[in-house]
Amino acid sequence: MSSLNGPKTLLEKVWEKHVVQRETGETPAILYVDLHLVHEVTSPQAFSELDARGLKVRRPDRTFATLDHSTPTAPPGADGKRPYVTAEAEAQVATLERNCAKHGVTLAGWDSDDRGVVHVMAPELGLTQPGMVVVCGDSHTATHGAFGALAFGIGTSEVGHVLATQCLLQRKPKRMRVTVDGVLQPGVSAKDLTLAVIAEIGFGGGSGYVIEYAGSAIRALEMEGRMTLCNMSIEAGARAGMVAPDEKTIEFLRGRRHVAKGDRFEEIAREWLSLATDDGATFDKEIRIDGAAITPMATWGTTPDAALPIGSVAPTPANDTEAKALAYMGFEAGHATTEYPIDVVFVGSCTNGRLSDLRAAAEVLRGNKVKSGVRMLVVPGSEAVKKQAEDEGLHHVFKDAGAEWREPGCSMCIAMNGDFVAPGKLAISTSNRNFEGRQGKGARTILASPATAAASAIAGVLTDPRIFTQPAQEAKRA
Amino acid sequence: MPEPFKQLVSRTFVIKQEAVDTDQIIPARFLTTTTREGLGKAAFYDWRYDADGNPKANEPLNTIDASEHRVLVAGDNFGCGSSREHAPWALTDYGFRAVISTTIADIFTSNALKNGLLPITVDKDTHARLMEDPGGRVSIDLDKSELTIGNNPPIKFHIEPFARRCLIEGVDPMGWLVDRVPTIETYERERAV
Numbered sequence: 001m002s003s004l005n006g007p008k009t010l011l012e013k014v015w016e017k018h019v020v021q022r023e024t025g026e027t028p029a030i031l032y033v034d035l036h037l038v039h040e041v042t043s044p045q046a047f048s049e050l051d052a053r054g055l056k057v058r059r060p061d062r063t064f065a066t067l068d069h070s071t072p073t074a075p076p077g078a079d080g081k082r083p084y085v086t087a088e089a090e091a092q093v094a095t096l097e098r099n100c101a102k103h104g105v106t107l108a109g110w111d112s113d114d115r116g117v118v119h120v121m122a123p124e125l126g127l128t129q130p131g132m133v134v135v136c137g138d139s140h141t142a143t144h145g146a147f148g149a150l151a152f153g154i155g156t157s158e159v160g161h162v163l164a165t166q167c168l169l170q171r172k173p174k175r176m177r178v179t180v181d182g183v184l185q186p187g188v189s190a191k192d193l194t195l196a197v198i199a200e201i202g203f204g205g206g207s208g209y210v211i212e213y214a215g216s217a218i219r220a221l222e223m224e225g226r227m228t229l230c231n232m233s234i235e236a237g238a239r240a241g242m243v244a245p246d247e248k249t250i251e252f253l254r255g256r257r258h259v260a261k262g263d264r265f266e267e268i269a270r271e272w273l274s275l276a277t278d279d280g281a282t283f284d285k286e287i288r289i290d291g292a293a294i295t296p297m298a299t300w301g302t303t304p305d306a307a308l309p310i311g312s313v314a315p316t317p318a319n320d321t322e323a324k325a326l327a328y329m330g331f332e333a334g335h336a337t338t339e340y341p342i343d344v345v346f347v348g349s350c351t352n353g354r355l356s357d358l359r360a361a362a363e364v365l366r367g368n369k370v371k372s373g374v375r376m377l378v379v380p381g382s383e384a385v386k387k388q389a390e391d392e393g394l395h396h397v398f399k400d401a402g403a404e405w406r407e408p409g410c411s412m413c414i415a416m417n418g419d420f421v422a423p424g425k426l427a428i429s430t431s432n433r434n435f436e437g438r439q440g441k442g443a444r445t446i447l448a449s450p451a452t453a454a455a456s457a458i459a460g461v462l463t464d465p466r467i468f469t470q471p472a473q474e475a476k477r478a
Numbered sequence: 479m480p481e482p483f484k485q486l487v488s489r490t491f492v493i494k495q496e497a498v499d500t501d502q503i504i505p506a507r508f509l510t511t512t513t514r515e516g517l518g519k520a521a522f523y524d525w526r527y528d529a530d531g532n533p534k535a536n537e538p539l540n541t542i543d544a545s546e547h548r549v550l551v552a553g554d555n556f557g558c559g560s561s562r563e564h565a566p567w568a569l570t571d572y573g574f575r576a577v578i579s580t581t582i583a584d585i586f587t588s589n590a591l592k593n594g595l596l597p598i599t600v601d602k603d604t605h606a607r608l609m610e611d612p613g614g615r616v617s618i619d620l621d622k623s624e625l626t627i628g629n630n631p632p633i634k635f636h637i638e639p640f641a642r643r644c645l646i647e648g649v650d651p652m653g654w655l656v657d658r659v660p661t662i663e664t665y666e667r668e669r670a671v
């Protein structure tokens with residue numbers, strides 16, 4: 001670690017500000033949490049633990065809850081009842097509603113325009129801010145690192161710790177910097193960059209680290225693209241990913257509900273800029289990637305790092321695990337993954353369910369049809385995204401193309417609400433995990449960008465979206 | 479609180495696969511529960527049961543005596559993926575008390591330690607030896623942080639010292655934190671949060 005007064009990394013600056021009690025050989029640091037996000041799946045047992053001990057939520061003002069994982073994405077039926085997948089799912093939602101009411105925690109529930117996938121909702125409301133420590137019982141909490149926050153997922157026991165004390169016991173993580181320089185080619189999205197980064201680090205390669213993403217290609221990303229990138233840090237094994245705040249961060253947050261206003265905002269914004277890693281600060285590990293060399297990416301296996309440029313052939317397995325992955329996916333080594341007919345396309349999730357993602361998918365889909373036999377589901381990441389998309393008429397583009405336009409939620413990303421890919425079916429998904437059975441028992445998942453998902457929906461096979469977005473160039477090449 | 483953990487002597491159960499993620503350990507559709515109990519039946523569900531929900535006869539996880547196989551040995555990068563604490567809840571309810579691999583995911587490690595499931599990482603050679611001898615006998619001494627395979631000399635392993643103390647002495651981390659609320663209040667006053 002750098003000396004106390006020497007140059008510091010973004011991570012160190014945020015970390016040090018939140019140390020309530022320093023770590024020693026015997027005990028971890030007590031780390032203060034500025035923002036605790038809660039959802040229905042990983043919280044019930046934590047609230048029960050509080051109840052069993054007769055404790056209250058210590059800082060309900062720093063705790064925000066939403067409903068997203070177990071919630072149906074089909075609207076209520078004629079009887080006004082929401083079509084929950086099981087009574088247990090409904091009971092889980094009711095449990096969070098009860099717990100929030102009892103403990104005075106704000107819940108973006110069914111009746112709220114704020115409701116959304118937890119990692120989509122919090123940035124929209126300006127709850128997530130640079131320099132904060134943000135936690136949630138959810139591994140994709142890393143998303144919030146896009147703002148220069150230290151944001152990571154915790155288990156349910158730790159959810160209980162934060163509810164009860166607003167603190168966590170933590171050891172300081174190691175520092176990794178991933179620098180992506182160069183200009184992304186036209187038609188190459190943040191998701192393609194993300195998949196390329198994970199393929200480079202390797203699944204598990206980031207274990208024990210917090211990643212700082214730096215370089216001109218990262219600076220050039222809009223906030224939503226940075227969220228896509230940080231979101232998937234866990235897929236490289238890192239608990240958190242961070243991007244230093246800059247003018248884009250400030251402009252994104254200006255005027256949002258939970259952010260300071262007026263002069264106070266300008267003052268805070270200056271503090272945010274000072275969080276950037278100092279020149280000369282050192283990292284435990286450095287990785288460099290040429291952004292200009294990245295092309296649209298898709299996965300071929302059952303881990304998110306098993307990604308290659310679209311058009312590549314499935315590789316010859318290097319070991320039993322890769323052979324099993326290939327067999328599960330039904331791909332043959334030496335054959336391009338663009339040869340296999342797809343059954344389902346899912347656009348959504350906290351990785352790619354924001355407005356810019358829906359725009360990218362709609363741009364490709366406009367005036368085209370989803371291939372017959374392919375089911376395409378578009379699920380906005382939040383009520384706000386849904387409203388904005390509808391204001392722009394994107395829902396018409398999707399519906400006219402033959403896609404389903406759904407209510408916000410996690411949906412087919414985790415397939416616990418009744419939206420799932422049937423056994424053996426092949427899906428292109430804009431979400432973050434292609435694990436066996438992630439999108440339903442026996443479901444086969446190819447991870448890709450929203451534009452790729454849309455292009456593939458039209459073609460019925462995995463397809464490079466640039467043939468739709470850059471027809472002129474394509475003609476030249478032909 | 480899990481029972482204090484000092485020593486364990488058991489046979490191993492070996493899963494050869496690498497990157498056994500939390501969706502394998504417990505599929506998401508079992509996460510709608512609001513309690514911690516009874517998740518052992520959901521452990522590795524999609525490996526253990528066929529499409530109709532019948533246990534597969536040729537699946538060792540269905541046929542072994544779980545009380546005899548309390549140490550799970552798995553391929554590299556075990557427990558990657560989700561933060562669901564349901565994963566260690568399912569594994570401990572099934573009967574496991576320790577997991578051994580070359581690398582174990584950060585959040586899984588943290589969750590396991592809070593539930594009396596010991597996550598032990600070992601070097602490649604030790605791992606290879608364990609992988610090649612499914613059902614072999616191992617003993618784990620948490621006091622000494624030692625793993626002994628068969629009659630071989632013991633091997634040291636590392637467990638985060640505070641988590642280790644919690645397991646051995648039955649210290650409750652939540653209670654420990656709650657006891658420090660006055661310190662936390664001082665911090666809040668100083669930072670005006």
Ligand code: SF4
Pocket residue numbers: 068069117118119138140349350351409410413414431432
């Ligand atoms: S969208 Fe998927 S990854 Fe994101 S919070 Fe929901 S289930 Fe988790």
